[in-house]
Amino acid sequence: MADLQTYSHDAGWKNTILRGLLYLVLILFAAYYLFPLIVMVSTSLKSLDEIREGSLISLPRVVTFDAWNYAWNEACVGVECTGIKVYFWNSVKMAIPAVLISTFLGAINGYALTKWRFKGANIVFALLLFGCFIPFQVVLLPMSQVLGKLGLASSTPGLVMVHVVYGLCFTTLFFRNYYVSIPDELVKAATIDGAGFFTIFWRIILPISTPIIVVSVIWQFTQIWNDFLFGASFASGENAPMTVALNNIVNTTTGVKQYNVDMAAALLTGLPTLLVYVLAGKYFVRGLTAGSVKG
């Protein structure tokens, strides 16, 4: 930290002006980041007539939740007019098992790779880690064939498998880096007392892993909920996740363009991850910086 107050040779009044400018610039940037969100909320609360007449920035004269209701219950995705709620639940059914399985596997992998090191453990880890960096386009074609062969094409279990497989490298990375800093003596002492691999994992390691479990769960949830590539490639139709449905609603070419419904649907899709971010921002940032080399 090198700030103006502490490190300035100038007179007081000059500093006051500079600080005023500083806040002005920061507030302008805040406005820039908030602007799309505000427009999104305000558009979703307007009627279509008001949107056509009014301006982008004008707040709704009459607040109506019709667009939200329509987006949730009636909006058409393809030929199915069931609203986005069906796809919301698809995403929930996909995200929860995928997050839990990949986090659990990451935890036990990280534990095995650090506290019970075998010959070649580092190479195994390096090979696992490589999966974090590949552009997923390179696995799309084989994956769609394999999912077809397994009878999992266009299904939620198929998507869960895909997300677990390609999320593993991140969760393993998180837990491995966390467990590296935990003293080995903890495990050694427990082995002398006669505790085994799994006993130590359940009784000693997991109870002290809460922060990294939170990081991993938040990271995986955000990634899986926001995924579009796998959803669009492997689960079009009635099992599509919410992002795919949203894109369908917005980019449909039939009928009158309902901007308010588009915005309501977009907000509904963004709400779960936004909520997670607002409630646990600290852990979200930790995950980002730890697993940041990902698209």
Place this chain on the structure above:
Amino acid sequence: MGASQSTESNLTARIQRHLSKIVVAPSFAASLFFVYGFILWTGYMAFSKSRMLPVWDWAGLRQYERLWQMERWHVAIENLLVFGGLFIVTCLIIGCLLAVLLDQRIRAEGVLRTIFLYPMALSFIVTGTVWKWLLNPGLGLESMMHDLGWTSFKFDWLVNSDMAIYTVVIAAVWQASGFVMAMFLAALRGVDQDIIRAAYMDGASLPRIYFGIIIPSIRPVFLSAIVVLAHLAVKSFDLVIALTGGGPGYSSDLPATFMYTMAFQRNQLGVGAASAMMMLATVMAIIVPYLYSELRGGKKNG
């Protein structure tokens, strides 16, 4: 008694050690198959005659030749260079600026940081949807400016095939610049305070302290940020689909959308696989040297 106990514990230890391998094995096998196996599979497909259906007949470099003869692929590559370049530079400038500004003992820093970073929590599809609405020529920013009295204001980039790729830059910068800010802010907080104080005592001004001492000392973060952003740029897919759909025509295609179109819509599996391999090669060219230097640096420090 001591001896027998130690052989026994040696035995358990050996079993435990195997247990460790057994536990990691499924993940390792999955990675071998789904990552390495699939890369080889796609690599082979790019050398096959596959079109509508995957076939195993060898075609040599034919698919790569066809790929590089396609006007659309060249558009996608050029777009990636334009998009990637502008995206990385703009994010770095905004991210660095915001980090320095936030590092001035700002009141409500937490709130501002939360605001700057929240777009990163959103899906690119949501971002694309919002910016598509904001930038649409009929009712978006253009008409807002008209209402404000600036009637000659024209902003049709979204439907202009020469400019559409720049709308992707605008939306992508909005989403990712806060993240760069977070990376830089963390680095700024780690700079040695004593050096700064010493420079100040010597009479250095604040800009000199920043440009002469602080920014050079956080150079590794610039490198990390560039690698992360370049990686994001090469993989960009959702945002283009939601914002421009690759259009008008295919004017805002990127390699990722090109690959998807060829593989899943145009029945050109071979060309799709070849383009995927080109993407992999690009990402590897960025990531491998970076990881190598990181790991080497890590050993040096540890």
